[in-house]
Amino acid sequence: MASPVNVVVTGAAGQIGYALLFRIASGQLLGEGRPVRLKLLEIPQAVKAAEGTALELEDGAFELLDGVDVYDDATKAFEGANVGLLVGARPRTKGMERADLLEANGGIFKPQGEALNGAADDVKVLVVGNPANTNALIAASNSDVPKDRFTAMTRLDHNRGLAQLANKFGVGVGQISKFTIWGNHSASQYPDVSNVLIDGKPVADQIDQGWLTDEFIPRVAKRGAEIIEVRGASSAASAAAAAIDHVYTWVNGTREGDWTSAAIVSDGSYGTPEGLVSSFPVTAKDGKWEIVQGLDISDFSRERIDASTGELAEEREAVKKLGLV
Ligand SMILES: NC(=O)c1ccc[n+]([C@@H]2O[C@H](COP(=O)([O-])OP(=O)(O)OC[C@H]3O[C@@H](n4cnc5c(N)ncnc54)[C@H](O)[C@@H]3O)[C@@H](O)[C@H]2O)c1
Numbered sequence: 647m648a649s650p651v652n653v654v655v656t657g658a659a660g661q662i663g664y665a666l667l668f669r670i671a672s673g674q675l676l677g678e679g680r681p682v683r684l685k686l687l688e689i690p691q692a693v694k695a696a697e698g699t700a701l702e703l704e705d706g707a708f709e710l711l712d713g714v715d716v717y718d719d720a721t722k723a724f725e726g727a728n729v730g731l732l733v734g735a736r737p738r739t740k741g742m743e744r745a746d747l748l749e750a751n752g753g754i755f756k757p758q759g760e761a762l763n764g765a766a767d768d769v770k771v772l773v774v775g776n777p778a779n780t781n782a783l784i785a786a787s788n789s790d791v792p793k794d795r796f797t798a799m800t801r802l803d804h805n806r807g808l809a810q811l812a813n814k815f816g817v818g819v820g821q822i823s824k825f826t827i828w829g830n831h832s833a834s835q836y837p838d839v840s841n842v843l844i845d846g847k848p849v850a851d852q853i854d855q856g857w858l859t860d861e862f863i864p865r866v867a868k869r870g871a872e873i874i875e876v877r878g879a880s881s882a883a884s885a886a887a888a889a890i891d892h893v894y895t896w897v898n899g900t901r902e903g904d905w906t907s908a909a910i911v912s913d914g915s916y917g918t919p920e921g922l923v924s925s926f927p928v929t930a931k932d933g934k935w936e937i938v939q940g941l942d943i944s945d946f947s948r949e950r951i952d953a954s955t956g957e958l959a960e961e962r963e964a965v966k967k968l969g970l971v
């Protein structure tokens with residue numbers, strides 16, 4: 647058997663972790679029957695729960711699972727890591743201001759960025775823990791790992807948009823291509839249908855502007871809050887599924903003639919300030935993301951992209967003031 651791929655999952659005892667680990671163990675993260683070794687990182691108080699999950703993983707008798715290690719030390723957990731799924735984060739609690747939240751998460755993502763220096767040369771990092779884009783920026787800014795290995799998750803937003811479009815047009819999600827999420831994984835994100843194709847044909851001019859601005863965009867952008875309200879807890883299995891999709895695409899490539907959405911470090915494309923971790927239309931090939939170039943941006947889109955990247959720039963200023971980037 648090929649040597650196992652080391653996959654680190656932080657926040658492994660949390661609800662996303664529980665939905666994610668068994669799918670990774672079954673081989674769905676990387677595909678092509680690649681064996682994995684799972685490295686679970688938790689805070690000391692949650693190590694016992696992670697150990698319990700490790701026992702269940704053993705009981706799954708997964709053919710591709712080489713083994714499971716549990717850590718409460720980031721440096722040890724990330725040593726030799728090929729994939730880092732940074733799920734564990736500090737949730738916002740009552741009375742907490744945004745600056746407090748950014749500072750608390752800085753205390754997690756700065757040391758994890760440093761710990762990633764001990765990872766394998768090919769390490770790929772996906773930040774899921776919120777505020778995901780700025781947490782990824784903090785980790786990338788405090789690491790010697792090349793910046794293009796740091797990403798934040800907007801694939802859940804992308805998948806949410808695909809599902810809403812499929813409902814609207816009465817088609818399967820697989821018939822839809824070239825949908826984009828721009829900006830931040832927050833309510834300011836811009837789900838963009840301008841280039842969407844269904845069965846290879848443009849549909850933008852069949853989309854009613856009222857439906858777009860009053861229903862579709864807010865529904866996708868605020869879906870996280872809707873799930874919390876209806877389910878009584880934030881999205882977990884759908885977030886885990888999107889994390890699997892993100893890494894699978896990164897490793898195995900996007901479909902021919904299509905793209906997906908991922909938050910990656912901006913090179914200044916489409917007026918997004920350089921260095922921000924922002925969502926773009928991206929393709930993946932040979933383990934590298936590339937921003938889709940040359941798209942026309944309407945005034946409607948421009949305003950929304952700028953609003954979301956403006957929010958990211960404000961978050962960057964806030965963490966700069968805290969000495970985190
Ligand atoms: N980007 C997205 O699309 C998306 C979607 C859903 C949820 N999220 C975010 O993902 C995060 C995790 O969600 P969840 O529902 O699993 O939360 P959860 O509270 O169930 O689990 C989080 C886990 O992280 C652990 N943790 C905290 N600090 C840690 C550290 N320094 N090192 C390792 N582990 C640590 C906690 O002990 C806990 O077990 C949250 O920030 C949530 O807002 C993001």
Ligand SMILES: O=C(O)C[C@H](O)C(=O)O
Pocket residue numbers: 776802869870871873880881
């Ligand atoms: O955890 C949240 O606040 C919501 C989450 O980011 C989501 O999009 O479901």
